[in-house]
Amino acid sequence: MNIAENISLELIKEVSSSKIYNWSYQYLLRAGIPAEYAHILNSVGILLAVILFLLIIDFLSRKILKNILILLIQKSETKWDDLLIKNSTLNYACHLLPLLVGQRIIPLIFIGFPTWTNVVNKGFQVFMVINLALLVNSILKTIRDVLSTRKRFADKPIDSYLQVFTILTYSLSAIAVFSILTGSSPWSFFVSLGAASAVLMLVFKDTILGFVASIQVSTNDLLRVGDWVEMPKHNADGDVIEINLNTVKIKNWDMTITSIPTHLLTTESFKNYRGMQASGGRRIKRAIHIKISTIRFLKEEELTELKKITLLKDYIEERQAAINKFNTDHQVDKSMALNGRNLTNIGLLREYIVRYGRKNPNIHQEMLFFVRQLAPTEKGLPLELYMFTNVTGIVAYEGIMSDIFDHVFAAIPYFKLEIFELPASTDIRQLRDLAPQQRLATVVAMNTD
Structure with missing residues (x-):
């Protein structure tokens, strides 16, 4: 008894439920290809066709839909939507369409190969999570750029908060990917994180200190972008050009740049000349x-x-x-x-x-x-x-x-x-x-x- 005769009745019914799959499968049988090979070649051929189809959808969505959105944005009087183009938000949004279509088509391709269906479906889910993480990150960058143009937020450490949300987004995405690949619940991952909290505290010590320091700097208004500060201990004397989660960058008067850990601003003394500049007298x-x-x-x-x-x-x-x-x-x-x-x-x-x-x-x-x-x-x-x-x-x-x-x-x-x-x-x-x-x-x- 050959392999073709071992195909179960349930599988035949499942195959026949897909007209496209059944048509191509019958075509290969009529071409004289054995059933066991026809089944594999049929699935591979349809998979390649679907990949080509998804690439075409992705291309068209980026070329047509994206261009239409760009034209609408360019005609708009607002400025924040221009930042969506700058931060590639539209690109990531356009990638969602082929990923959604692919997830719908996958079960029709690997009929009779449930293991393949599961693997490829997980792959699409992983790509979906990664794309969503990149999309959220681009939106966060857009929000940062919009707030930076506002006078109220121009001198605030927005980059520090952006980095915190970025780390949070990527961390949740990594947990989601881990859960998809292993098939376990995300809560089990959090339980294991609790046991390794001491190690994580050591690994992310600077990040945690920087985050707390950024909140203190912002809440107490200790430092702003554009302030002239002086820290002789670190050979820093110039204007603050950037406040990040981990470092503060100071452009010295000799055009060199000094990077100081953010948490040192709350543990060491420094001189800020903002009061002098605001007073109008030196x-x-x-x-x-x-x-x-x-x-x-x-x-x-x-x-x-x-x-x-x-x-x-x-x-x-x-x-x-x-x-x-x-x-x-x-x-x-x-x-x-x-x-x-x-x-x-x-x-x-x-x-x-x-x-x-x-x-x-x-x-x-x-x-x-x-x-x-x-x-x-x-x-x-x-x-x-x-x-x-x-x-x-x-x-x-x-x-x-x-x-x-x-x-x-x-x-x-x-x-x-x-x-x-x-x-x-x-x-x-x-x-x-x-x-x-x-x-x-x-x-x-x-x-x-």
Whole structure:
């Protein structure tokens, strides 16, 4: 008894239920092909025909349906639908049609081969899950791009949340694929995951820490895309260009990019200049070291000369009148300059800088502003300028600060003051070239100063 005679009655009834399958099968029998081979060749031939048919459907759906949707999107005034094209959402959506058709046709192809039917059907289901995962991911990217164009979300760590949802989507897809291939319930997989939770916590430690840190950064508004931050420990000083689940990318001023783990933003300190940028003013805090030996009381003829400075004329006259009245009322002996009240060159310099800053259009007049003396050091008396510019950009700020100190450095000699400087190499060479007696006199003069 040959194999053909062993085909069961049930199988014959099942085969006859498909007209296409029965027609091609009978055709092969009439061609003289043995029944057992005709059955296999018939299934393989129909399978190849169906694959070709599905490829044609996929091609037509992408070329016709996709192009129709693209034309409608291009005519639309909204912008979010353009992002569907950018993120290939339409491509993944078009792949759904041939996959659905294939799942319907498979049982008609492998009639009499239930094992093959089951295997191929699982393959289609796996492809369906993978395609759906890619489709969901493209939709998430579209949502991210749409939110990034909104002013409210432009500086939020949207990429971090996208990565979380992407990981969740792919994880669920992997579980679904595992369930399809093994034929077991997804819940059994979750039960096994519970036993391996410690291992998973170790493997995904950085991801979990990054996710928690991203939530804290977003909730507490610690960092935004575009913020200027400084983390000297990690050699980071520049603008935040990207906040991901695991890393924060900072573009430094030297055009290099530093990547810092996201969770470090909640465990280590960093400086964020956003408050400064939002305030509209940027601080100048720098000291000039004045040579203490040049600080002294001013003589009458020197005050007369300094009255030629427009910014100080009114102040000198007012202070002179008040000082003269005080000295007269208290019968001060002015044969000694130390007696009574006097104007000093360092005091007038400080007042001049204040008035110069108040007249400077580049200085923010509504923010803290003062010029003060710091504690004297071995390098002289530090005279600190503390003020804010009315711009925050680095280029404009540095230009304004340089202009101010250029002017102050040039103004100091008019008050008979000197800036402290360590001896330069030229000073040492000049001293070496002097005669011994001249060298001794110069050293004595320097020590006297």
